[in-house]
Amino acid sequence: MEARLNEPLTEDARNLRALSSEGGPILEFGGENPFVSYVASNALLSLQNPRTESAGEPSFLITSQVMELQFKLASIEVARTRDLLDVDDVGAALWTLRRLRHVYSSLSSSWDVLSTLSPAEYGEFRDQLGEGSGFQSYMYREMEFVLGNKNPALAEAHSGDAQVYRRLQQRLSEPSLYDAALRLLWRRGLPVPDDCVERDWSVPYLEQEAVVEAWRTVYVERDKHRDLYLLAEALVDLAHDIARWRSLHLLTAERLLGAKVGTGGTTGADWLRRVADHRFFPELWMTRTRL
Numbered sequence: 260m261e262a263r264l265n266e267p268l269t270e271d272a273r274n275l276r277a278l279s280s281e282g283g284p285i286l287e288f289g290g291e292n293p294f295v296s297y298v299a300s301n302a303l304l305s306l307q308n309p310r311t312e313s314a315g316e317p318s319f320l321i322t323s324q325v326m327e328l329q330f331k332l333a334s335i336e337v338a339r340t341r342d343l344l345d346v347d348d349v350g351a352a353l354w355t356l357r358r359l360r361h362v363y364s365s366l367s368s369s370w371d372v373l374s375t376l377s378p379a380e381y382g383e384f385r386d387q388l389g390e391g392s393g394f395q396s397y398m399y400r401e402m403e404f405v406l407g408n409k410n411p412a413l414a415e416a417h418s419g420d421a422q423v424y425r426r427l428q429q430r431l432s433e434p435s436l437y438d439a440a441l442r443l444l445w446r447r448g449l450p451v452p453d454d455c456v457e458r459d460w461s462v463p464y465l466e467q468e469a470v471v472e473a474w475r476t477v478y479v480e481r482d483k484h485r486d487l488y489l490l491a492e493a494l495v496d497l498a499h500d501i502a503r504w505r506s507l508h509l510l511t512a513e514r515l516l517g518a519k520v521g522t523g524g525t526t527g528a529d530w531l532r533r534v535a536d537h538r539f540f541p542e543l544w545m546t547r548t549r550l
């Protein structure tokens with residue numbers, strides 16, 4: 260059979276092909292291996308270049324790269340969820356949030372690999388980082404901005420790269436996922452203040468008593484606001500999963516560094532502890548005290 264894999268096949272053609280190969284895999288291609296081409300494996304697998312002979316460095320380098328890719332996937336899905344809320348499609352937003360949970364669960368599992376490093380193994384390649392730190396990950400920063408943790412000062416770490424900087428400024432200036440959720444509550448007639456509906460989105464969000472009250476209404480009247488109630492709990496799931504990733508980061512850093520300062524210039528574990536204390540979608544956490 261002559262069909263080429265990288266041309267879309269009909270289901271019938273696929274069945275015929277399986278028949279002719281007696282159910283076995285295709286081993287010859289007219290040209291490029293189609294999986295390698297689709298995944299860009301050659302480019303992707305050429306990027307793992309440890310700088311030392313340390314047995315721990317491939318784990319650190321590859322896990323960092325995997326996390327970078329997952330930050331990218333999370334950013335895409337968070338932005339998609341936000342856009343779905345903007346058009347009042349809460350059902351589709353919940354569907355995307357369901358996938359996002361698994362992205363964060365997978366991100367958290369990655370710390371298991373890094374927690375097998377001993378301080379001595381980490382020390383064998385740590386110097387290679389120089390002043391490099393995950394703190395400088397622009398994909399992570401973009402993900403934080405689109406989720407709602409806006410901090411214009413932190414975008415400055417990327418002012419040397421015009422394209423990245425423009426993208427971060429764009430993310431800063433547009434509504435976040437949480438902004439979209441509050442706008443949805445407002446459209447549904449819940450008592451969300453007007454300044455949550457239109458404002459300078461690049462200014463860090465400050466929690467408001469009236470928003471706690473709006474979420475409390477959703478929880479108390481959950482039969483009336485069924486989809487908003489499900490959304491609220493799905494957002495708390497997400498915030499919970501991100502907090503878990505951050506807590507595991509802190510634990511891993513603490514077991515490798517103790518109280519040493521970070522390569523990125525912070526106090527290290529102390530600084531990460533403050534990061535781990537931050538909560539996305541703050542009023543959803545505050546509401547719990549009132550229920």
Ligand code: HEM
Nearest residue numbers: 323326373392393394399512515521522523524525527534
């Ligand atoms: C396993 C060894 C690791 C240690 C000891 C460690 C330690 C630290 C420390 C001390 C900081 C604070 C900034 C600084 O002074 O450097 C930091 C920030 C950060 N690290 Fe790691 N890290 C590790 C692995 C990773 C990996 C694999 C990633 C994934 C890309 C990562 C992502 C980040 C991010 C995104 C921040 C900034 C957090 C924020 O601003 O909210 N780290 N890390």
